[in-house]
Amino acid sequence: MNPGSQPRRTGLPVRTEGLVHIYRSEGQDVAALAGVDLVVTAGELVALLGPSGAGKSTLLGLFGGLMRPSAGRIFVGNHNLADLDDGALDALRSTEVGFVLQGAARNLLPYLSARQNVEFAQGAALRQGREVPPADEVLALVGLQADGDDLVGTMTPGDIQLAALAVALAGAPGLILADEPTSQLDDRARDGVLDALLRLHETVGTTVILVTHDPHVAARVPRTVTIRDGRVGAEGGGGGEYAVVAADGSVPLPLEALEVFAPGAPVRIREDDGRWVIEPWPGPTGPSAPATPPTVGQGRGQS
Amino acid sequence: MWAALAYRRWQTVFVLLLSASVTACVVLAPLLTNSLGEGILKSRLERLDSVEALATLRVGRTPGHLLTGADLAAEFPQAATPWFGEGIGGIVAPTQVATRPGALPSPVSLRSRDRLCDHVRMRVGRCPHAAGEVAVSAADARNWGWAPGQDLIAADLGNQNRPVSLAIVGVYDEPAEPAYWLGAVVTGKSGLSVPLGTETVAGVDDLLTAPQTFEGAWSQADVSVQYPLARDRLTVESLARLDTALVLAPGTLATLISPVPNLQQAVTSGQHLLRLVIPLLLAQLAMLVAAVAFLTVKVAVGQRRPEVALARLRGYSSAASRRRIVTELAVPVVLGLPVGVAIALAGDAVIRALLLPSGVSLEVGWPLWAAAILGTAVTLAASVVASRELSADSILDLLRRSAPHAERGWLARGVFVVLAVVGVVGIATRSLTGPLALATPMVLALAVGLTAGAGLVRIAGRMGARTLTRRPPAVALAWFSVARRPELRSIVTIVTMASALTVFAVNAVVVADRNRANRAELEVGAAVALVTDATRPADVAQALSGLPAPLRDQVMPVGLATPRDASAGTTLALRPGDYRRLGFQPAGGPPLDLAALADPEIPSVKLTGQQLSGRLRWVSAAGSPSQPAEVRFGVTVRLRSGEILDRDLASVSEAGSDMQDFAGPLLCPQGCELHGLWLRRSRSVGAPVEGVVTLATLAVDGIPLPVLDPVLWHPDPTSGGGRMLSVERSSEGLALNVVSDGGTATALYGDVPERVPAILAGRAPSDEHDGQFSLFGLSGRPVPARIAQRVPALPVVLDRGVLVNFDTMARLGGELPADGTVQVWTDQADPSTLSAVTEHLQARGIRVRTVERVSEHLHRYQQSATGWGLGLEVVTSVAAVLVAAVVLLVVAATSWRMVARDLASLQAVGLSRRQAYAAVSLEQTGISAVAVLLGLGCGLVGAWLALPLIPLFDTPVSVPTADLTPSLLGMTGAAGGCFLVVGAMGLAVAASMVSRATPDRLRDSW
Structure with a gap:
C-alpha cells in the first residue's frame, strides 16, 4: 500500500435507493433517514455535511453495516447489504469497509500501541485467509511509522486520529467511512489527518466517505453531500452547491430559497426559453389560475 | 490479552480473588467435613482415659488350655495392629492367702505381666523372675509383716484348692506408671475389710509374679492382652478400616473389647450432622460469593463492551468477540484455582487451630481437587453467562458503556423472587425441608437485593431531580450517580446478602450458645457442683453450716437419689432459698414455684x-x-x-x-x-x-x-x-x-409435712392419684408426696424427677441409697473457693469425688459436630462482611475511570473537591446503609424460617425447650458491624475516586 510501491487499488462504489431508517425511541418512531438516494463512485472522496441530527452518522452506520435499514437498499461494491447476514457483514468489515468512529480514542484499544492496534484490526481478515498489508506499511500510509510502537495513551490527539485511520485501513478496505475524523483537533492536526485521507484517496484509490461539520474540510473535498431532514438536501463540488433531484422527482430547495417559497406555498414551475423557472403561484386572479390552489406535499423543500 | 489484563490489573486481581473465593468456599466443604469429622474423633479420643482406650483380648484358662499371653496375642487381628501400641499380656489368677497363721484366708490376685520387672520398683529384695516367686506390696509387708525369704501358701482354686508355695523375693512400691498398668488395680486393698462369704476378712494387695509361675498350673486364671489405642495414628478414614479389621477369627474362645465400635458410631453420627450443617453455612457463603463473582464478572464484561464493539467493527464475529472476552476473564478465573485451594487450606488450618482439638490432621484427597475444579467451573460458567449479553447487542449498542436494556435482569429477579416466595411459604407450611429450605434465607436476601437494586436505580433519577435545587449539590449528585451507574445495583444486592448472612449467622451463634448454656445449666444446676462421697445429706448440711461467712452463703447442700427402676424419676432435694440465690432456674418453662416447697416451720423434737x-x-x-x-x-x-x-x-x-x-x-x-x-x-x-x-x-x-x-x-x-x-x-x-x-x-x-410438696418434671409417677404419690426419699424409702407444680424440666434430673425441700428430706434422715449422692452447689467457680470448700468438707470426713462445672458441660457441647458447625457461623459472617467490602472495591476498580472523569468534569465547572467527596461518599454509604437495613430484615426473616431447621445439639435434647427467640441485640450489632466495615470501605473508595478526579481524566475515552 505504499504509494510508491503498491499497485493502485480500486475503491468500492456505494449506492443507496430510497433508504429509510427509523429509530424507535421511548415508544415513538423517529425517521432518521427518509428516503436517501445517493451514488458514490469507486475511488470517490465524499464528505457528508448537514446539521446535527440530519442523519449523516446514521447513513455512515448503514454503509458500514452497523445497522440495518428500515427500507430501501444499500449497495457497497457488489453487495446488497440487505442480503447479507451478520457473518457476511462481519467479513465485509474485515476487508472491504474500514470504519473510523467519532472520537479518535474510541477506535483504539488503549493498552496497545498503534502497531498492535493495526495488527488487532487485521486479525479477523487473517482468520478468513485474506491477505493484509504489513502493519508498518499501513502506519506509513498515514505517516505514523515512527510512532507505531507508542502506546495510545502517550500519543498526541492528532497521532491518535491518524492511528484510528490506520486501524480502519488495516484490512486494505475499498471503502473508508470516517465519522468526524477531524473534530477536536487543532488546525495542524486537522490538516495532517485530512492530508492523510487525501493521500490515501489519491494514491490507493480507496473510496472515502466522511462526515464533517468543518467547512475547511468540506472545502478540500471534491464532492460534498448535504443531508437535510433525512434526505440528500444538496450536493456540491469545486466550490459550488447544487440541488439533487430525488428518485421520486422531488428537489430540496436551498435554505435561502425557503424564505421565498414558504413550506405549503404553491409554486409554478415552467419552462422559459430552455430553462426551468420556479415562481410563486400568482393566485386565482391570474390569467390561468385554477379555482383553488393545488395541494402540495408537506415538508420543507418539497415542490 | 496480557496487555488487556495488565491494563485492568486491579480488576484482574479482584476477579482472580473472587474466583479463588468461590473455589475456596466449595473446597472448604470437603475439607471442613473431613477436619470436623477428625475433630469429633479426636475429641472422643481425648475423653477416653487410658483404660477406655484399650482393646482388651481376654480368655479364661481351662485345665486343657493353659494359654499364655503370647498364645492369646496370636489371635489379635493382624490387620488392626497398625493402630495399636505394643500389647501388654498378663495373667491373673484368683487365689487365697492367709495374712497370719490361723487367720481366715483372704482373697488375693496372683498377677504376672509382660516386662513386669521394667515397671516395678522394688523397695526390698528383687523382682520375681522364676516360677513360684512373688513380690508383695509395701502395704502388705507393713500390715502383715511379710518380707523376702518368707513363703506364702496360696490355694490353686482351679486345682481343688491345692496349696501352692509362693516364695516372697521382694517388696514393691506403689505402681506409678498408669500407661503400663492400664487400669489394673494392684494396690490399695491391703488392710481393708473384704467380704468373703458370710465372713469379713482382711484385704490383700496383688501378688506380683513371673509368667513362669503359671506354666502348667493355675487353670482358673484369666489371660489377657491389652493393646493401647495409638490415638495419634487414628483418622476418620482409618477408623472405619480399623472397625472392619478388628474382628476375631471365627471359633476363637477369646473375647475382644474395644472402644472402636463406639468411636465409629459417634463419628458416623457426627458426620451425618456435619453434612447438614456445613452445606448450610458454606452454601450460603458460596451463594454469596458466587453472586459476587457473577456480578463482578458482569461488570467486567460490561466494561469491555467498547472492546467488543471494536472487534466487531474490525470484522470479528460476535462469537469470536465474546470468546475473546471470556478467554481474557478465564485467565484470572483459572489462576484463582490454586489461590482458592490455598485460601481453603489456610481457612481449614485456622479453623483446626482455633476450634478443633489439637492433632487434627489435614487430608488432601480427590474430593478437594474435584471441589476446586467445580468451584472454578462455577466462575467460568458465570463468565460465559455474563458475556451472553454481548452477543445480543449490536455494534452501536456495544459502543455505549452500559447495556441499553436496563431491564434485562428482570427474568433473573423474577426467578429469585419466585424461589424466595416458594421457599418462605414452603417452610412456613412445613412442606419444604432439606437443602432447599436451608438455602431459602439466602435466596430471599438475593431476591430482595436484586429487586431493591433495580428499584433504587429507578427512583434515584427522580430523587436527584427533586433534590437538585433544594438540597446541597452532593445529595442530588449522589442520587444521579446511583441512577446512572447500574453497577451500584451490585453493591445493593451483595451488601444485602452479606448483611443478611451476617445477621443470620450471628443470631444463630447467639441462639445456639444460649441453648447450650441453658442445657449445661440444667444438667449441673449451679455454676459448680461438688459431688461428695457423703452418705448422709444431713452430714453435708451440717458441715457446710460450719463454713465461715461469706463462704457459707455461697454454697448449698443438694441431695440426689435414683431408684433402681430406671424409669422412675430421680429425687432432687435442695433448699429453695439457696437455690433461688445460687442455682440456675430451668430455661424455657414456667418459673419454679419454690415457695410451695417451703419447709414447715415446726422444728424437730x-x-x-x-x-x-x-x-x-x-x-x-x-x-x-x-x-x-x-x-x-x-x-x-x-x-x-x-x-x-x-x-x-x-x-x-x-x-x-x-x-x-x-x-x-x-x-x-x-x-x-x-x-x-x-x-x-x-x-x-x-x-x-x-x-x-x-x-x-x-x-x-x-x-x-x-x-x-x-x-x-x-x-x-x-x-x-x-x-x-x-x-x-x-x-x-x-x-x-x-x-x-x-x-x-x-x-x-408436724416437722415433716403430711405429704411432702414436690415439683414434678416429666410424666406422672405410676402411683400418682389426685396429685398424690410416693417419692423416692433420700434414704431410699418411699415418702408421701403431693404435686405442687408440674414443669417440663428440673435441674440435674432433667425431665424425669421431682424437686423437694432438702431440709424436709434431711429431717426424714437416713443414708443414701446406692444410686444417691450429696452434692454441694455453688455459684463461685474460682479455684480458691472450691479449694476452701473441698478442704473444709475433707476435714469433716467428706471427700469430694468429682467436680461438675457448667463451663465443662458447655465446652463438651461446643466440642461437637453441631458446636463446631455453628462456630463456623462466625467465620462465615466475617467472610461475608469482607466479601461485601471487597464488592465496593471491585465496583470502584471497574468504574473509577468513568467516575473520576465525571468528577473532573464537574470540578471543571465549579464543583468543589469537598462537594465531590461528599457526593461520592453519600452515594457509597447511602446505598450501603439501605442494603444493610434490607439485610437485617432478611436476616430476621431467615432466623424465623431456618433456625428451627438447624440442629443445636448432636443428640437432640428434650429439655429445656429450645429457645429460638432471635437475639435482636446480636442482630442489630451484626448489622451495625457490617455497616461499619462496608461504610468505611465506601468512604475509602470515595476518597480514592476524588483523588483521581484530575483534569487529565478529561482526555480519557475509555
Whole structure:
C-alpha cells in the first residue's frame, strides 16, 4: 500500500435507493433517514455535511453495516447489504469497509500501541485467509511509522486520529467511512489527518466517505453531500452547491430559497426559453389560475 | 490479552480473588467435613482415659488350655495392629492367702505381666523372675509383716484348692506408671475389710509374679492382652478400616473389647450432622460469593463492551468477540484455582487451630481437587453467562458503556423472587425441608437485593431531580450517580446478602450458645457442683453450716437419689432459698414455684435421754366389746439413719376408760427425733377400735416435751384400712381420736409435712392419684408426696424427677441409697473457693469425688459436630462482611475511570473537591446503609424460617425447650458491624475516586 510501491487499488462504489431508517425511541418512531438516494463512485472522496441530527452518522452506520435499514437498499461494491447476514457483514468489515468512529480514542484499544492496534484490526481478515498489508506499511500510509510502537495513551490527539485511520485501513478496505475524523483537533492536526485521507484517496484509490461539520474540510473535498431532514438536501463540488433531484422527482430547495417559497406555498414551475423557472403561484386572479390552489406535499423543500 | 489484563490489573486481581473465593468456599466443604469429622474423633479420643482406650483380648484358662499371653496375642487381628501400641499380656489368677497363721484366708490376685520387672520398683529384695516367686506390696509387708525369704501358701482354686508355695523375693512400691498398668488395680486393698462369704476378712494387695509361675498350673486364671489405642495414628478414614479389621477369627474362645465400635458410631453420627450443617453455612457463603463473582464478572464484561464493539467493527464475529472476552476473564478465573485451594487450606488450618482439638490432621484427597475444579467451573460458567449479553447487542449498542436494556435482569429477579416466595411459604407450611429450605434465607436476601437494586436505580433519577435545587449539590449528585451507574445495583444486592448472612449467622451463634448454656445449666444446676462421697445429706448440711461467712452463703447442700427402676424419676432435694440465690432456674418453662416447697416451720423434737414417760387417759367410744383386748399406745422415733422405730409405752383396756402413767426406754444412744404417736389393738386386727386417748404429758427423763398442741400433729396419710388418729385440743392435754380396724393408727409430728410438696418434671409417677404419690426419699424409702407444680424440666434430673425441700428430706434422715449422692452447689467457680470448700468438707470426713462445672458441660457441647458447625457461623459472617467490602472495591476498580472523569468534569465547572467527596461518599454509604437495613430484615426473616431447621445439639435434647427467640441485640450489632466495615470501605473508595478526579481524566475515552 505504499504509494510508491503498491499497485493502485480500486475503491468500492456505494449506492443507496430510497433508504429509510427509523429509530424507535421511548415508544415513538423517529425517521432518521427518509428516503436517501445517493451514488458514490469507486475511488470517490465524499464528505457528508448537514446539521446535527440530519442523519449523516446514521447513513455512515448503514454503509458500514452497523445497522440495518428500515427500507430501501444499500449497495457497497457488489453487495446488497440487505442480503447479507451478520457473518457476511462481519467479513465485509474485515476487508472491504474500514470504519473510523467519532472520537479518535474510541477506535483504539488503549493498552496497545498503534502497531498492535493495526495488527488487532487485521486479525479477523487473517482468520478468513485474506491477505493484509504489513502493519508498518499501513502506519506509513498515514505517516505514523515512527510512532507505531507508542502506546495510545502517550500519543498526541492528532497521532491518535491518524492511528484510528490506520486501524480502519488495516484490512486494505475499498471503502473508508470516517465519522468526524477531524473534530477536536487543532488546525495542524486537522490538516495532517485530512492530508492523510487525501493521500490515501489519491494514491490507493480507496473510496472515502466522511462526515464533517468543518467547512475547511468540506472545502478540500471534491464532492460534498448535504443531508437535510433525512434526505440528500444538496450536493456540491469545486466550490459550488447544487440541488439533487430525488428518485421520486422531488428537489430540496436551498435554505435561502425557503424564505421565498414558504413550506405549503404553491409554486409554478415552467419552462422559459430552455430553462426551468420556479415562481410563486400568482393566485386565482391570474390569467390561468385554477379555482383553488393545488395541494402540495408537506415538508420543507418539497415542490 | 496480557496487555488487556495488565491494563485492568486491579480488576484482574479482584476477579482472580473472587474466583479463588468461590473455589475456596466449595473446597472448604470437603475439607471442613473431613477436619470436623477428625475433630469429633479426636475429641472422643481425648475423653477416653487410658483404660477406655484399650482393646482388651481376654480368655479364661481351662485345665486343657493353659494359654499364655503370647498364645492369646496370636489371635489379635493382624490387620488392626497398625493402630495399636505394643500389647501388654498378663495373667491373673484368683487365689487365697492367709495374712497370719490361723487367720481366715483372704482373697488375693496372683498377677504376672509382660516386662513386669521394667515397671516395678522394688523397695526390698528383687523382682520375681522364676516360677513360684512373688513380690508383695509395701502395704502388705507393713500390715502383715511379710518380707523376702518368707513363703506364702496360696490355694490353686482351679486345682481343688491345692496349696501352692509362693516364695516372697521382694517388696514393691506403689505402681506409678498408669500407661503400663492400664487400669489394673494392684494396690490399695491391703488392710481393708473384704467380704468373703458370710465372713469379713482382711484385704490383700496383688501378688506380683513371673509368667513362669503359671506354666502348667493355675487353670482358673484369666489371660489377657491389652493393646493401647495409638490415638495419634487414628483418622476418620482409618477408623472405619480399623472397625472392619478388628474382628476375631471365627471359633476363637477369646473375647475382644474395644472402644472402636463406639468411636465409629459417634463419628458416623457426627458426620451425618456435619453434612447438614456445613452445606448450610458454606452454601450460603458460596451463594454469596458466587453472586459476587457473577456480578463482578458482569461488570467486567460490561466494561469491555467498547472492546467488543471494536472487534466487531474490525470484522470479528460476535462469537469470536465474546470468546475473546471470556478467554481474557478465564485467565484470572483459572489462576484463582490454586489461590482458592490455598485460601481453603489456610481457612481449614485456622479453623483446626482455633476450634478443633489439637492433632487434627489435614487430608488432601480427590474430593478437594474435584471441589476446586467445580468451584472454578462455577466462575467460568458465570463468565460465559455474563458475556451472553454481548452477543445480543449490536455494534452501536456495544459502543455505549452500559447495556441499553436496563431491564434485562428482570427474568433473573423474577426467578429469585419466585424461589424466595416458594421457599418462605414452603417452610412456613412445613412442606419444604432439606437443602432447599436451608438455602431459602439466602435466596430471599438475593431476591430482595436484586429487586431493591433495580428499584433504587429507578427512583434515584427522580430523587436527584427533586433534590437538585433544594438540597446541597452532593445529595442530588449522589442520587444521579446511583441512577446512572447500574453497577451500584451490585453493591445493593451483595451488601444485602452479606448483611443478611451476617445477621443470620450471628443470631444463630447467639441462639445456639444460649441453648447450650441453658442445657449445661440444667444438667449441673449451679455454676459448680461438688459431688461428695457423703452418705448422709444431713452430714453435708451440717458441715457446710460450719463454713465461715461469706463462704457459707455461697454454697448449698443438694441431695440426689435414683431408684433402681430406671424409669422412675430421680429425687432432687435442695433448699429453695439457696437455690433461688445460687442455682440456675430451668430455661424455657414456667418459673419454679419454690415457695410451695417451703419447709414447715415446726422444728424437730430431738430426743436425747434414757426414758420416755407420761400420762394418758383412754375412753372407749365403742361400748363394751364382746372380746375386749388391750389397746397399746406408743411413739415412733426417727433415728439418724432414717430408720423409724416404734417405742411401745402403754397398754390400756379397750373397754371402758382408764388413766395411766407410763414409762419406757427411749433406746436412742445416738439421739433421735420424735416422729409420731400410734395406737393399735394388741390382737384381733379387724375388730374396730374407737375411742379417745388424752395425752396429759410426754417427757424424756422427766422433762416434758412441748408437743401437746394439736397444730403440731397431723394424721398419717399412709395409714390404710380406715385407720385414723386425729388430734384435737383437750383441757387435759392432747386428745387423740382413734377410729381403726384394730391396726396401727398413727399421727405424725408436724416437722415433716403430711405429704411432702414436690415439683414434678416429666410424666406422672405410676402411683400418682389426685396429685398424690410416693417419692423416692433420700434414704431410699418411699415418702408421701403431693404435686405442687408440674414443669417440663428440673435441674440435674432433667425431665424425669421431682424437686423437694432438702431440709424436709434431711429431717426424714437416713443414708443414701446406692444410686444417691450429696452434692454441694455453688455459684463461685474460682479455684480458691472450691479449694476452701473441698478442704473444709475433707476435714469433716467428706471427700469430694468429682467436680461438675457448667463451663465443662458447655465446652463438651461446643466440642461437637453441631458446636463446631455453628462456630463456623462466625467465620462465615466475617467472610461475608469482607466479601461485601471487597464488592465496593471491585465496583470502584471497574468504574473509577468513568467516575473520576465525571468528577473532573464537574470540578471543571465549579464543583468543589469537598462537594465531590461528599457526593461520592453519600452515594457509597447511602446505598450501603439501605442494603444493610434490607439485610437485617432478611436476616430476621431467615432466623424465623431456618433456625428451627438447624440442629443445636448432636443428640437432640428434650429439655429445656429450645429457645429460638432471635437475639435482636446480636442482630442489630451484626448489622451495625457490617455497616461499619462496608461504610468505611465506601468512604475509602470515595476518597480514592476524588483523588483521581484530575483534569487529565478529561482526555480519557475509555
